[in-house]
Amino acid sequence: MTLTLTIPAPAQFINLNQRMHWAPKAELTRKWRNAAHVAAHNAGFPTSLERVRIVAHIHKTTNREYDAHNLMPTLKACVDGLVTDYGLTVDDTNRHVIGPDIRQGDKRASPAITLTITQEDA
Numbered sequence: 457m458t459l460t461l462t463i464p465a466p467a468q469f470i471n472l473n474q475r476m477h478w479a480p481k482a483e484l485t486r487k488w489r490n491a492a493h494v495a496a497h498n499a500g501f502p503t504s505l506e507r508v509r510i511v512a513h514i515h516k517t518t519n520r521e522y523d524a525h526n527l528m529p530t531l532k533a534c535v536d537g538l539v540t541d542y543g544l545t546v547d548d549t550n551r552h553v554i555g556p557d558i559r560q561g562d563k564r565a566s567p568a569i570t571l572t573i574t575q576e577d578a
Contacts, residue, residue, distance in 0.1 A: 457575040461499055463534060465567035466491040469514070470529035485533045492537030492571075496544060503543040507576040509554040510535065513561030515568045524558045531556045534569060544573070 466487040474481075512531050514524055535556060539548040546552055554576065561570060 459573040461571045472526045488533035489537035492534040493541040496542045509574045510556040511572045512556045513570045515561035515564040
């Protein structure tokens with residue numbers, strides 16, 4: 457089973473290069489985490505899957521080059537929203553979640569993240 461989920465950006469991407477005070481960073485994290493939870497709920501995703509592989513495509517509004525892996529804090533918030541808040545898998549340890557593998561997506565009118573989630577054999 458393969459599921460696709462597009463999460464419209466609820467806020468700016470969280471970047472590893474940012475040196476942000478904990479309070480604004482926590483607010484951005486909360487927004488991304490909630491956006492992933494709501495998107496999975498609205499899509500009617502299953503819960504309690506044993507093991508999944510996640511590939512993330514980051515969609516920005518420009519074609520400027522960037523290091524996709526610098527956006528790992530954004531993806532961590534999304535995975536936490538999917539797993540801890542929504543219950544997509546039983547846990548977010550390596551036994552249950554492979555990835556996320558982060559890749560550059562296509563240019564879009566609005567920033568977003570598309571997650572391709574594939575159920576794996578346990």
